[in-house]
Structures are given as C-alpha cells and as structure tokens.
Amino acid sequence: YRxxxxxxxxxxxxxxVAEKCGIAPNKxxxxxxxxxxxxxxxQVAARIVETGLHKLHEIKFPLDVIKDGFGTATVAPVAKDDLGAMGRTNDSISAAxxxxxTIDVEKDKQDELFDLMKxxxxxxxxxxxxxxxxxFKAANYDFYAIDPGLFAPAIYTVTNVRTGKSITVGEINHSLLKDSYKLN
Structure with missing residues (x-):
C-alpha cells in the first residue's frame, strides 16, 4: 500500500489496510x-491517467467505453515543504x-462524447x-472551496478505435508552470 x-x-x-486487502498483517x-x-x-505525476479518469467521471463521461489509456506529466522540482510540493505537483498535472x-463507440455516440470532452x-x-x-491560499487552505474541475490534466486526447477519429482538447500552460516552479 502507498x-x-x-x-x-x-x-x-x-x-x-491488511483487512481491506484480504492479506495477513505480517504480509x-x-x-x-x-x-x-x-x-x-x-508518484503524483504517475497518477496522471487516474486523475484524468476521475475528471471524466465527474463530467459524466461513460468510463465503460474506455479501452486503455496512458499519460505523461512533468515531475515537479522538489519543494522545501509539503505545502509547496502540493502546489507544484498539482500544477504539473493541470498545466502540463x-x-x-482509446474508446470504442459507434459514430453517432462519438460526436456526443467528443463534445463532452471539451x-x-x-x-x-x-x-x-x-x-x-x-x-489554495486564496481559498483559506480549504480544498472544498476550490472548483473541483481544476483537478484534471491540461490535455486530453481521445481516439475512437471504431472510426479512427481523434479529438484533442486543452493546452499546455508553460507560463503557469514556470511561475509554479519559480523559473521566472
């Protein structure tokens, strides 16, 4: 367990944890x-696909049509404390x-899902x-005061294996990443 x-x-x-995993505590x-x-x-960057799926679930994208996925995210420079690191790692996902x-749907469903991806x-x-x-500071360190839509990748690309069509939505925000990483 991590x-x-x-x-x-x-x-x-x-x-x-042992009980939930169904194994002996000594194992x-x-x-x-x-x-x-x-x-x-x-480890935060490595969860990019999971983060993307969570946002798709939140916007009511049917996860059962997704056949596979992969992703990339920058590995944030190490911060001096966990609060700073939380900021940088979140920005690695949302800015870059x-x-x-890949999905598997009929063409008539594809257009609806591609529109939802926006x-x-x-x-x-x-x-x-x-x-x-x-x-986070402006929200008085209250996660619930932040729009949950922020917790998502910068870019999504979805390809329908039935039609071969793809859509890419979002953009990389180099300026935001430079500010977060204090590279300006």
Whole structure:
C-alpha cells in the first residue's frame, strides 16, 4: 500500500489496510513518501491517467467505453515543504499533464462524447490560471472551496478505435508552470 506522507502508519492503520486487502498483517507493507521529495513528485505525476479518469467521471463521461489509456506529466522540482510540493505537483498535472485514451463507440455516440470532452481539461475550471498554491491560499487552505474541475490534466486526447477519429482538447500552460516552479 502507498501512503503520501512523511510519517509511517501505525499498527491500527496497517491492520485496516491488511483487512481491506484480504492479506495477513505480517504480509502487508507500506511505502511512504512525503510530497516534498523526488519520490513524492514522481508518484503524483504517475497518477496522471487516474486523475484524468476521475475528471471524466465527474463530467459524466461513460468510463465503460474506455479501452486503455496512458499519460505523461512533468515531475515537479522538489519543494522545501509539503505545502509547496502540493502546489507544484498539482500544477504539473493541470498545466502540463497529457492523457490519451482509446474508446470504442459507434459514430453517432462519438460526436456526443467528443463534445463532452471539451469540459474535461483543467483550463475549463473557474479556479484555473494561477499557481495552485496561490489558489489554495486564496481559498483559506480549504480544498472544498476550490472548483473541483481544476483537478484534471491540461490535455486530453481521445481516439475512437471504431472510426479512427481523434479529438484533442486543452493546452499546455508553460507560463503557469514556470511561475509554479519559480523559473521566472
């Protein structure tokens, strides 16, 4: 089991993990990494496809038509603390993350789904446009005060295997990434 934390889970937490996984506690291992380290930056970037699927679920895209997916995201430079790292890793996904999915649908359904895809990229969010850490501070550090549409890749490409047609929506925001990474 993977934990995004600087602290090891206690025995009670590991017992719950073991039970949920259906294995003996002595066969259960925890991999822990704070966000503010290279491993933390890598594991957040590695979840790009999952992040993209979550947003698709939120906009009511039928996940059962997706046959496969892959993605890329920049690995954020390591920040001095977890709060700064959270900002940088979120920006890696929303400003530069790219996902690619293949779907299998009839042509008449394809047009409807391609139109729905226009709602998926992070730049469709009312909270989009500045480094995540600034957005988080402006929301008084309350995730629920941030438009959940922000938590999405920058770009989605979807290809229908039945028709061979593709759509790409969203854009890379180099300026936002430079601001987040403090490269300006």
């Amino acid at each position: 934990f995004e934390t600087a602290k090891l889970p206690n025995e009670e937490v590991m017992a719950i 259960t291992y925890a991999v822990c990494a704070p966000t503010a380290c290279l491993t933390g930056s890598i 993350g790219m996902t690619y999915y 709602k998926a990229p992070a730049n469709t969010s009312s909270s989009y446009g500045k480094p995540f850490i600034e957005t």
